[in-house]
Amino acid sequence: MAGREVSNNPPRDGRTLGDPVRFGHYVLNKRIAVGGMSEVYLARPASGSSPAPELVIKRLLPAALGDSRAVKTFRVEASLHAAARHPNVVQVFEAGEVQGEPYLAMEYIAGVDAFRLMRRTQSDKRPISASLAIYMARELAKALGCVHRLTDPLGNPLGIVHRDVTPSNIYLSEAGAVKLGDFGIARSIAEKPLASGNNVLKGKYAYLAPEQVSGEHFDHRADLFSLAVVLSEMLIGQALFPGAGQLAVLLAIRDCRIDPLRAARNSLPRGLFPVLEQALAKVPDERFASAEAFYEALAPFAPPDCAPLVTELAELVRWAADPTTLAKKIEGALRDSAKMRIGTPLPQRAERKTLPPPHPSNARVRTRDGRTLSDVSFAKLVEFIVTGELGADDEVSMGGGDFRTVSSVDVLARHLPPSTATTNQVDGPGIPDYAAELGATSMLEVLGWLLAHRETGLLFADRPARTDAPEADAGTGRSLAPLTTRRELYFEKGRLTLAASSEPSELLGEYLVEKGAITRPQLESALAAMPRFDGHLGDTLIGLSLVDPVEVFQAIRSQGSSRVARMFRWTSGRASFYRGVKPQRVDFRLDLEIPELMLAGINESMNDATIVERYKDKLDSVFVPVRPPRPHALSVAWPSVVVVLIGSLGSGRKLNELLATLKDSRKMDAPDVLRAVELALAGGLVQNAGPKRRA
DSSP states (O other), X not given: OTTOOOBSSOOOSSSOOOSOEEETTEEEEEEEEEOSXXXXXXXXXXXXXXXXSSEEEEEEOHHHHTOHHHHHHHHHHHHHHHHOOXXXXXXXEEEEEETTEEEEEEEOOOEEEHHHHHHHHHHTTOOOOHHHHHHHHHHHHHHHHHHHTOBOTTSOBOOEEOOOOOGGGXXXXXXXXXXXXXXXXXXXXXXXXXXXXXXXXXXXXXXXXXXXXXXXXXOTHHHHHHHHHHHHHHHHSSOSSOOSSHHHHHHHHHTTOOHHHHHTXXXXXXXXXXXXXXXXXXXXXXXXXXXXXXXXXXXXXXXSOOHHHHHXXXXXXXXXHOHHHHHHHHHHHHHHHHHHHHHSOOOOOOOOOOOOOOOOSOEEEEOTTSOEEXXXXXXXXXXXXXXXXXXXXXXXXXXXXXXXXXXXXXXXXTTSOTTTTTOOSTTOSSSOSEEEETTTSOHHHHHXXXXXXXXXXXXXXXXXXXXXXXXXXTTTOOOOSOSEEEEEEEEETTEEEEEEEOOGGGSHHHHHHHTTSSOHHXXXXXXXXXXXXXXXXXXHHHHTTSSOHHHHHHHHHHHHHHHHHGGGGOOSOEEEEEETOOOSOOSSOOOEEHHHHHHHHHHHHOOHHHHHHHHTTOTTXXXXXXXXXXXXXXXXXXXXXXXXXXHHHTTOEEHHHHHHHHHHHSOOOHHHHHHHHHHXXXXXXXXXXXXXXXX
């Protein structure tokens, strides 16, 4: 770099760097990467060669410097990354600040990341050998073992989860080294979240663990799942969780559908598939307990001498990093293309999917009884269908076309009530297997019955609509409000798979506006664009970049739970269960446990004052666990508050003693303990033995 002038002012325009620039006691030579919040520069020491002749500087983008949360996140990354010192972790030389701007000085790894290597090997049909893939995975397992074992100065475990074990964060050197980097979204389980959404995720979606996708608690075993995904993709040369859209990928992950790996099991080293299957288990407790355990499980498939694999990786990295090989490949492809244009016709190639123009908002509606509506927007059509104002046999003309039945228009038919073919009357399909008047029987009891029997079928519930419904439509004389409020809840072996509601306020868009995920104008824009995305609002919001895919995924599940929870406030109506009835379609399987639905309903219907009042006369009552537990109690996951409650009961305790114990030991407030008691009673986990008698 001799002979080039060095500027003393770090560039803050967020664009590429021209001449070298002084930055503290470093010189930034050129920017080599930029992300959403930070940028990375190839740099060197301003004098001498310490800590390394060539290194990288990571710093925040100018726009992020004014965001206190972004600065705090960067500092957390710096502290966590700097603490992880291991040969398989990218080394942090220094974490400091220049004029109040935080930065990281890290080792520079000449080579490629695993994403580029995998992409090149797949495009050139030069697969990574199984032994090399396993070697790389074991090296990464050693890195994760170091990260997961980190402690504070007093020796207390930090419980760090990397959260972004993806190919783009795996660095491969031209010397054959394998290193884990980028702690930008790593976190310590012990630390307080930087925002209210502790489970909001920013990692690459295809490598998330099922519990991360579902918004549940996760720990270091999520990293091991991600590592198993990376290893699987290196072995099979394709995505482990493919899908037509991002929501489809997230569903495949949540359900752990590893079909591509299962299809390739016979081509894997003998005995490797069961190891991968365990690492990719849906339930964290069924996976390997630690990175060290995963490392040892892969040991039988690794050669005693890894030196040849280091050499093999080094050669592969140099090949992938060599720009001339790519240039030659492009040149060859262009030459072949030219020959084909001259001598032979080009093969048919799949056209890139383009979005059709949106339907104009001048749809016309013709009902079976002869009434018509004009100038109906697509969003209003969907609302009419969901609320039951329009049925499968009513007709719609969209964009000036011919009238067609709602059931024959795909983008509309998907919004018909799931049970249209079986529950076209309020009384449901025949005689129910279970029925309850909701004025006399609570929804908590109804769900308790479904849980105890691990039922599969449809719970159809309805109640009269509000009496203060809007007036009839001026142009048609037809009311725009449903005559009844309807819920259709589908269960499979005691798990909720689908929850449909006839209330406009419970549509996904309204739910997201209520939660503050999107604004009303954003919802209106998305509703207008829905026909371009086959009538899926979730896909529309993602396609328009209005909401993060994981946020949409979790919102759909949360909305399903909310639809059930709001039924706990019903003081009238009827619930009927029809065993074995299945929905006509399920676009998004909720897969929610009944106990979490019960707890959500208790929280919805009983505030602190209500639950305390309910139990004020039972403080001397002794609550005892049901022994042995009933079969259904062992087949579901219970909320953590219930697990803590059962663990504190012993053989039985008075309620006032239990409240005092959990307040002191677990810092649980009395209302939360009482809600856990309410759920445990309804779920058949505990029973009230009555007041304890004095001797």
